[in-house]
Amino acid sequence: MNPPDEPPTGLIAGVRAVGREPSPERVGQRWGFGAFLLVEAVFILSAVFITAIASTNGTDPFGSVAFILIGSMVPTVLAAALAVVITRVRGNGPLIDLRLSWNWADVKIGLKLGLLGMVLTYLAAVIWSRIVGTDNATSAIGELVDGAALPLGAAIAMFLYVCFVGPICEELIYRGLLWGAIERQGWSQWAAFVLTTLIFAASHLEPLRTSLLIVVALPIGIARLITRRLTASVVAHVINNFLPGLTLLLVSLGVMPG
Template structure:
């Protein structure tokens, strides 16, 4: 982010470019939107296939850990694995192509944007429930565990996925692979390419959850996460922001699944 120089008014209005990391040269890769579409197809196909194999669980019975692992975690993990594989086969590996590099400065940036996201999400969720009702504001995963008690191992696995593993996988797909596909296009400048990547990945991330009634709410959730990626130029910041944003909902689902609280 641009800082004020001596003699420059501190009250200067921020522009979009103030949130964009300085351009850095990286080796070119040979994958683009086709790679992202392939990963999305793998995600949807694996979810449908695993769902058909798992079959329904009788109402009132605890969800077995196998259903939690297969039905909610495995499709996203497979898709993220394919995304990483694409960067290895047709690029320079995930560290360079997906900007998957660890820096403590990015962690702090992710924490700040994640906390901002928590505030915005909480306010937006409250307004959303007042407008459309609690049922329509419930996520697909919340609906999955609604009125069902989980075993402790299954609830712990679900919490770990919602809080950390899920954000890592989703960031690899949307603000890693999709972001890189957008930046690969010919833009007037690298900064404009990154702004376009931020806008498109934010919209696609919200729409990809396939929850039409919650798309507007998901857009609000996605903006601070994308800003963390935009401001650092790397994926670690958005992963941390995503994990922070998911923490309280993950705790709520954990307590509800264990029958310790009702939300």
């Protein structure tokens, strides 16, 4: 029999266990929703600050390669780093508090749900673009690089961010820190899944794309839900972001039309 913090491995076993086992205890965790709100505030304020600095220096924020890289990456990385620091100062560290323990079974589940999410995202994006129109179907990062001839190094850096760095940071914040804050309140795993999915979608600050982002977030959240660890959701998020990241790379290099 598996201990409370070690749910059954495997996709089917994990699904069956959801709702039957209590949320894991969070002994030694002295942070909650306040920590998440602080991290979100740092994310938003740093993005505003970078934009303001670029504008005051006479730089076109939407045409500068430096702004595209810094404005896209720094706020998310800074917020995720703060989340890790909070768990070290006010808890047991990220491995315990953010459920970062490694498990190959979680990797397999993440791969399966990531591939499923890739298909769902593609289908949802096709339907959604037909509803809102192709002119309104571009993401915030897509709008930044659209029309900007990025150097090879910058294009590769953006690809690595979209496919790997961004997903890891976002998982630390939403299905790590926020999920942990919800668990600390004694709420159910399903409540954590629903709330993190909705907040993740809304936090991108792209109202037109919120419904699409909810679809994107569902398989990623399910990976976290059935394994109770962050590894599976990180893998699912990375797989789900691969095609958009590759497309962004090819468009920014001028290989594909925007």
